Amino acid sequence: MTVRDGGYVPGRHRIDDYGRGGFRFADMSHKGSILALPSGVRAVPLSSAAEIDEAMIDRALSESGGLDVFVVGTGQELLPIANALRVRLRAAGVGCETMATGAAVRTYNMLIDESRRVGALLIAV
Numbered sequence: 001m002t003v004r005d006g007g008y009v010p011g012r013h014r015i016d017d018y019g020r021g022g023f024r025f026a027d028m029s030h031k032g033s034i035l036a037l038p039s040g041v042r043a044v045p046l047s048s049a050a051e052i053d054e055a056m057i058d059r060a061l062s063e064s065g066g067l068d069v070f071v072v073g074t075g076q077e078l079l080p081i082a083n084a085l086r087v088r089l090r091a092a093g094v095g096c097e098t099m100a101t102g103a104a105v106r107t108y109n110m111l112i113d114e115s116r117r118v119g120a121l122l123i124a125v
Contacts, residue, residue, distance in 0.1 A: 007043030073104030
């Protein structure tokens with residue numbers, strides 16, 4: 001089964017697996033990057049951390065229903081996101097953790113298990 005409804009699956013979901021260019025969650029699979037929020041998981045057209053922009057951060061903030069932490073998985077390697085994006089998240093009262101995608105998936109799942117208000121932008125590896 002694959003992500004449906006225009007690349008959106010409603011609800012909060014743990015990431016069951018990652019790699020081979022995509023992710024598994026909610027008994028489905030998706031090739032490509034995802035934005036995982038308490039409101040649902042959405043396909044996003046990003047292939048690198050350099051493509052993350054203010055519009056993507058604004059989308060995460062507006063669709064999330066409120067976050068404490070936003071985890072960014074930047075691909076195979078840890079890469080910084082633009083300082084302006086961190087400032088935007090901080091101004092909204094959201095902490096930001098940036099790491100390689102594998103570590104980001106593990107961190108996101110741990111925070112989900114703790115019932116934290118967490119979102120994640122995960123670049124496919």
